[in-house]
Every structure is written in structure tokens, then in C-alpha cells.
Amino acid sequence: MTKSASVTAAESAVKNCYSTWADSYFRDYYTGAAYPPVHVDLVRRLLRDAGTRVLLDAGCGPASMLRGLADMGMDLYGFDLTPEMVEVAKQVVGQFGMPPEHIWQGSVADAASFCSAEMPAVDATICVGVFPHIPESIETDVIGHLRDSVRPGGLVVVEARNQLFGLFTLNRYSYELFSSELIRAQQLRDAGSAEVVDALLEELKQRFRMDIPPVRQGKSGEPGYDQVLSRTHNPFVLKERFEKAGFASVKAHFYHYHCLPPMFEQAAPELFRSASLAMEDPADWRGYFMASAFFVTGTRA
Ligand SMILES: C[S@@+](CC[C@H](N)C(=O)[O-])C[C@H]1O[C@@H](n2cnc3c(N)ncnc32)[C@H](O)[C@@H]1O
Incomplete structure (x- = not known):
């Protein structure tokens, strides 16, 4: 499939945005974040329950998720759009004794990127933090590529930012x-x-705090996260798209709960953090509104 000019432009802006982030991304969002990376345990549980032995991480970044899965005895593979991310991911997996060829550069927009000569049949593919950057016009194709990347009966796990959280944020x-x-x-x-x-x-x-959250800027002239395509997704709609693509057992799993609208966090940070953590339950219906992110899972028929 030839990419349209607008898809190519969106990809190159995203690549530029992440080019300066490879060294600090893991620290910023995993080890050093104010809120712990609760999604790692959720992914571990989903993969363990599915009996995953071969895993592909589509949009693996600096192997941030792969580091948290390295002790599970799976055969791990990953690719990413941004060359700087690929470079760091290769170094990181090397530290776990994995061959650097298990990581390559590619885009979820290209079916060929999901293949590698080395890789056996894939039991599960995860795609975390990537869907915000996928133009709506190619989303169905990308869901199809993810489906085709796993063996029949295999699991696909896609993460998205929860659009319905906007009903709670009042901003x-x-x-x-x-x-x-x-x-x-x-x-x-x-x-x-x-x-x-x-x-x-x-x-x-006038009814909303239009000044928050602040727009995230780049570090040194490149566009920041909120200055490139960074969509949110409606969990009902994304689930439907998975079902239309032929997935079975499609489910949404919510995480990163907020016990109050985020604008109240600064007033009582400790309470905010502990009460939010206590709410973490991927199956709670309140997640549709009070969780900022979710996974959609489905198995290939
Ligand atoms: C928010 S980071 C998440 C990285 C990692 N998956 C994680 O969970 O920590 C998003 C990553 O998606 C990558 N990405 C964006 N668009 C992509 C595409 N079309 N194909 C593959 N990777 C892409 C970026 O380069 C970046 O590394």
C-alpha cells in the first residue's frame, strides 16, 4: 500500500517528536513518573493468561514495555518508527541477552514491518502508545495488520487514550x-x-478550564506530544472496530484512574495518588470516565 502524503507527513512529524526522547522516555514515563506504570502489570497478566511464548511489540519505543516483560520467559521482538528509539531498544534488549536483530525499524502502517525472517509464529502482539499517532484514515488497515501479525487464536493488545475521560476532566x-x-x-x-x-x-x-492541561512542547525545537497528531479514542468505537476486523472476545481494560478530576491533584497530591491507585480495576465501569487510558484486547479468529 502506498502511503498518502498526509500519512507520510504525520509519520515524519511523530518521528521528529520522538527523536529527542529515546534516552529519557523510560525514566519520564516508567521509573520516574509520579504515578506508577500500572499498565505493565496489566499487560503481564493478559500475556500470561493467554499463555504467550512469542511476543511482538509494535511501536516498542526504547523497549520500555519489553524491559518489564523480559523475565517472563517469552521470545521477544519489537519494531518502532523512530530510528533513535530503535537504537536505544537494541542496546536495552542486548543487556537482557537478546539479539539486536529482534528489534527493527518499521511502521504499523506497513504490513511488511510486522515480519522478520528470524521471527516464529507470533502468539501475541502489543501496541502501546502508538494509536494516538495513527491517522483515522488508516486505522482500519493498522488493525488489520495487527490481526494478521498473530497466529489464529493469538492475542492483540492495543493501548489508547480514553476520549470519554473528557466527561470527567472539566477542561x-x-x-x-x-x-x-x-x-x-x-x-x-x-x-x-x-x-x-x-x-x-x-x-x-466558560463552563470548562480551557487553560489546562498545558500543551506539551518539544525539548529543542522539535514538535512536542500535543503538537503532533495525538488522538484520543472512544472505547466503544475502538471495540467495534476490532469486532468488525474479525476479532473474537473483544474487551476494554481501563487503567490510570483519577479519583477526582486531574485539576484537583495539586491540592492533595498524596490522597490523589493513593485513592486513584486503590481504584485501579480494569473491569470497573467507572473506567469509561475516570481512567485516562485503556487497552482493547481481542483474539484472532
Ligand atoms: C508513547 S511512545 C510508546 C513506546 C512504548 N510502546 C511504550 O509503551 O513505552 C510511542 C512510540 O510509538 C512509536 N510510533 C509512532 N507511530 C508509529 C508507527 N506508525 N509505527 C511504529 N511505531 C510508531 C514512536 O516512535 C514512539 O516510540
Whole structure:
């Protein structure tokens, strides 16, 4: 499949964004983060329950997840779009005695990237932190590539940012969710009342903290996370897409709960952290609104 110019442009912006992040990403989001990486245990549980022996990590970054899985006795493989990430991932897996050829550069947008001469049939493929950067226009193709990467009966685990969390955050994300997904402002405007709709939307903004969260900038001139395509996903819609792609036993698993809207965190950080951690239950329905991230899992028929 030839990539469209807009997909190529989105990929190169994402590559640029992550190019300066390879050395610090693991520290920033795993070992040094204020909130512990609860998703690692969740992934370990999912892979163990599925009896995984051969694992592919599509968009492996600096082998951040692979480091947390290295003691499980699985045969590990991974690829990533960003050359700097691939370089660090090769070094890291080398420290665990894995051959560097188990890591390569590739894009989830290309079916060929999911193959390597070395790799036996894959029992499970994980894809963590990558879907925010996938243009909507190719998402169905990417889900198909993930499905085809595992053997029949194999497991696919995709992580996404929870769009419905915007119903709880009362900030800029809430306004985006209200105006573009729930109200569908453009349809109302098209129905012939553009001025009224725009005035009401301005009024709606007053109900939310539009100044938070701050826009994440790059470190040295490259675009930051919020300056490249970084979509959120509706768990109901992503589950449907998995089902349409032919996956069986499709489920959502929520994590990174917030006991209060995040703007209250600074007022009581210890309480916020401990009460949020106590809520971590991937199957709790409150996750649809109070968890900032989720996994969708499905098995290839
Ligand atoms: C948020 S990081 C997550 C890294 C790792 N999976 C983890 O969970 O720590 C996102 C990673 O996805 C990679 N990525 C973005 N778009 C990609 C694509 N189309 N194909 C493969 N990797 C991609 C980036 O280079 C970056 O390393």
C-alpha cells in the first residue's frame, strides 16, 4: 500500500517528536513518573493468561514495555518508527541477552514491518502508545495488520487514550469532546444556525478550564506530544472496530484512574495518588470516565 502524503507527513512529524526522547522516555514515563506504570502489570497478566511464548511489540519505543516483560520467559521482538528509539531498544534488549536483530525499524502502517525472517509464529502482539499517532484514515488497515501479525487464536493488545475521560476532566478535553463528538457543532451550524451555535459554544467554553492541561512542547525545537497528531479514542468505537476486523472476545481494560478530576491533584497530591491507585480495576465501569487510558484486547479468529 502506498502511503498518502498526509500519512507520510504525520509519520515524519511523530518521528521528529520522538527523536529527542529515546534516552529519557523510560525514566519520564516508567521509573520516574509520579504515578506508577500500572499498565505493565496489566499487560503481564493478559500475556500470561493467554499463555504467550512469542511476543511482538509494535511501536516498542526504547523497549520500555519489553524491559518489564523480559523475565517472563517469552521470545521477544519489537519494531518502532523512530530510528533513535530503535537504537536505544537494541542496546536495552542486548543487556537482557537478546539479539539486536529482534528489534527493527518499521511502521504499523506497513504490513511488511510486522515480519522478520528470524521471527516464529507470533502468539501475541502489543501496541502501546502508538494509536494516538495513527491517522483515522488508516486505522482500519493498522488493525488489520495487527490481526494478521498473530497466529489464529493469538492475542492483540492495543493501548489508547480514553476520549470519554473528557466527561470527567472539566477542561479543554471536555470542551473538545462536547463540541466535536457529542454536540457535533458542525452539523448544527450546517442546519442553518451558525451564529447562534458559535455563540453558545463560546458560552460553553466558560463552563470548562480551557487553560489546562498545558500543551506539551518539544525539548529543542522539535514538535512536542500535543503538537503532533495525538488522538484520543472512544472505547466503544475502538471495540467495534476490532469486532468488525474479525476479532473474537473483544474487551476494554481501563487503567490510570483519577479519583477526582486531574485539576484537583495539586491540592492533595498524596490522597490523589493513593485513592486513584486503590481504584485501579480494569473491569470497573467507572473506567469509561475516570481512567485516562485503556487497552482493547481481542483474539484472532
Ligand atoms: C508513547 S511512545 C510508546 C513506546 C512504548 N510502546 C511504550 O509503551 O513505552 C510511542 C512510540 O510509538 C512509536 N510510533 C509512532 N507511530 C508509529 C508507527 N506508525 N509505527 C511504529 N511505531 C510508531 C514512536 O516512535 C514512539 O516510540
